[in-house]
Amino acid sequence: MTEMVRKVTLSRAVRTMQDLFPVEYNFYPRSWILPEEFPLFVTEVRMMKESDPSWKPTFIVKPDGGCQGDGIYLIKDPSDARLAGSLQSRPAVVQEYICKPLLVDKLKFDIRLYVLLKSLEPLEIYIAKDGLSRFCTEPYQEPTLKNLHQVFMHLTNYSLNIHSGNFIHSDNVNTGSKRTFSSILCRLSSRGADVKKVWSDIISLVIKTIIALTPELKVYYQSDIPAGKPGPTCFQILGFDILLMKNLKPMLLEVNANPSMRIEHEQELSPGVFENVPSPVDEEVKVAVIRDTLRLVDPHKKKRKDIQSQTSEHVSETREDLLDAGPAGGLEYETSKNPEAGLPSLCLKQVFPKYAKQFNYLRLVDRVAALFIRFLGVKGTTKLGPTGFRTFIRNCKLSNSNFSMASVDILYIDITRRWNSMGIDHKESVTFLAGMCLQAFVEAFFCLAQKKYKSLPLHEQVASLIDFCEYHLAALDEKRLLCGRGVVERRGAAVTCPTDGLEVTPALHAPLLNRTAAAGKLADCRSHRYPAAVSPGAGRD
Numbered sequence: 001m002t003e004m005v006r007k008v009t010l011s012r013a014v015r016t017m018q019d020l021f022p023v024e025y026n027f028y029p030r031s032w033i034l035p036e037e038f039p040l041f042v043t044e045v046r047m048m049k050e051s052d053p054s055w056k057p058t059f060i061v062k063p064d065g066g067c068q069g070d071g072i073y074l075i076k077d078p079s080d081a082r083l084a085g086s087l088q089s090r091p092a093v094v095q096e097y098i099c100k101p102l103l104v105d106k107l108k109f110d111i112r113l114y115v116l117l118k119s120l121e122p123l124e125i126y127i128a129k130d131g132l133s134r135f136c137t138e139p140y141q142e143p144t145l146k147n148l149h150q151v152f153m154h155l156t157n158y159s160l161n162i163h164s165g166n167f168i169h170s171d172n173v174n175t176g177s178k179r180t181f182s183s184i185l186c187r188l189s190s191r192g193a194d195v196k197k198v199w200s201d202i203i204s205l206v207i208k209t210i211i212a213l214t215p216e217l218k219v220y221y222q223s224d225i226p227a228g229k230p231g232p233t234c235f236q237i238l239g240f241d242i243l244l245m246k247n248l249k250p251m252l253l254e255v256n257a258n259p260s261m262r263i264e265h266e267q268e269l270s271p272g273v274f275e276n277v278p279s280p281v282d283e284e285v286k287v288a289v290i291r292d293t294l295r296l297v298d299p300h301k302k303k304r305k306d307i308q309s310q311t312s313e314h315v316s317e318t319r320e321d322l323l324d325a326g327p328a329g330g331l332e333y334e335t336s337k338n339p340e341a342g343l344p345s346l347c348l349k350q351v352f353p354k355y356a357k358q359f360n361y362l363r364l365v366d367r368v369a370a371l372f373i374r375f376l377g378v379k380g381t382t383k384l385g386p387t388g389f390r391t392f393i394r395n396c397k398l399s400n401s402n403f404s405m406a407s408v409d410i411l412y413i414d415i416t417r418r419w420n421s422m423g424i425d426h427k428e429s430v431t432f433l434a435g436m437c438l439q440a441f442v443e444a445f446f447c448l449a450q451k452k453y454k455s456l457p458l459h460e461q462v463a464s465l466i467d468f469c470e471y472h473l474a475a476l477d478e479k480r481l482l483c484g485r486g487v488v489e490r491r492g493a494a495v496t497c498p499t500d501g502l503e504v505t506p507a508l509h510a511p512l513l514n515r516t517a518a519a520g521k522l523a524d525c526r527s528h529r530y531p532a533a534v535s536p537g538a539g540r541d
């Protein structure tokens with residue numbers, strides 16, 4: 001997760017989604033990765049300026065892996081990006097600076113929202129109903145060459161503004177340099193703003209961002225947690241940093257995998273003598289997040305629930321369902337025999353799968369990642385070798401007279417070489433041999449989709465190719481399953497099947513089995529027929 005939310009990785013993941021769904025993902029500022037995309041940055045900015053001479057942009061440069069405002073600076077022109085020295089060794093993201101943020105008391109502020117990623121498969125997301133608003137300590141002015149360097153005016157980081165003489169620690173959640181987000185919403189609501197819309201836009205931003213992150217996360221996950229074993233129950237509390245624009249549109253700034261859970265702040269009693277004192281605003285928001293996370297992931301509760309459901313036929317709803325419906329839906333907690341009966345109501349609200357229907361169409365890269373994982377082969381790896389890529393092409397029937405296996409190899413080498421030369425894969429560059437990472441596979445997949453379904457928009461091309469691949473793989477699974485039994489019955493004729501390199505025409509084939517069922521049965525029958533080392537699994541490399 002820490003890898004996934006680095007500024008460069010997040011920007012790449014969101015950009016892939018922007019390529020597929022530009023309108024849905026317009027909540028992330030236009031970004032470029034330095035130094036490799038510097039020429040592109042220069043060219044695109046020049047072109048945009050030419051087409052709109054009144055456009056006077058500002059950009060913000062943020063070092064990859066930085067936090068707390070570390071190394072961040074604003075520029076007016078691409079040529080001001082500091083490419084020499086530290087940036088060379090430290091990649092960075094440069095993005096369009098949002099010049100018109102919403103101001104409260106003439107100050108810029110951002111929102112820190114806590115999000116619980118409770119489970120990856122199935123995807124379960126909870127959002128805290130309150131968050132923190134962190135204020136700048138100098139009145140905001142739109143960026144000019146004169147004020148670009150004033151961090152207390154432009155950067156909302158608590159860790160920076162705490163050092164400003166204007167920082168106000170307050171016991172009141174409605175005032176001071178750190179307030180609850182709900183207090184801001186109350187204020188907006190009293191001015192007639194549609195705060196329900198603000199919330200639903202924020203929920204949608206969070207779900208879409210997580211949808212952008214999950215494909216690669218799953219690749220890492222499968223390499224660490226053996227298939228078929230439940231593994232440890234993983235969850236993560238994420239900190240989403242969001243900026244509200246003047247028109248109340250939320251924009252994603254970044255995601256933190258390790259958000260601060262401190263509920264105290266330092267106070268200088270006398271020069272050089274500091275004391276930790278409680279911070280009521282932090283306490284109000286963070287304690288609830290931790291408390292609810294523990295309630296939701298508590299394994300003992302699950303055990304109790306399992307026992308209860310064995311003894312009572314009436315207990316059909318899960319505790320989470322009740323909790324989810326609790327504060328918003330008005331359902332009261334069961335009080336009898338409920339050890340949590342005395343606890344305050346939930347602050348974490350389930351948003352996924354609750355709103356899954358509205359967002360599932362966006363999960364295309366997730367399905368591409370599932371194909372990638374299937375062909376990875378060797379456990380523990382996160383990169384696809386050339387043989388795995390060829391097997392993918394062969395099993396999905398993507399090679400033909402126009403696209404020979406030699407072209408497949410060239411595509412593999414071209415794309416893999418380029419991605420590996422970017423040197424962004426911090427985790428693996430040392431540990432594993434080079435191969436094709438997920439993003440490179442996604443790029444190759446998009447290329448294949450464009451080739452095969454020329455006239456459609458990109459997301460339709462990709463969706464069509466995924467359907468095509470899944471169909472052929474399901475057919476192959478079914479064939480293998482039947483082969484596991486030694487004989488295939490096809491339209492009355494018994495066809496003996498070889499154990500590998502199967503060719504099957506799906507259109508002629510009997511109705512496909514449910515994919516998961518087929519895969520499950522296949523695994524069963526393989527484990528009977530083949531010793532693990534010679535199993536004809538599709539993922540062999």
Ligand code: ADP
Nearest residue numbers: 029066067068069070096097098155156157254
């Ligand atoms: P860090 O991890 O160092 O805190 P962020 O991406 O959160 O980096 O940026 C730091 C601060 O800079 C944010 O809290 C916000 O106030 C400001 N900021 C970042 N990106 C933008 C942007 N695109 N437009 C306007 N302000 C931004």
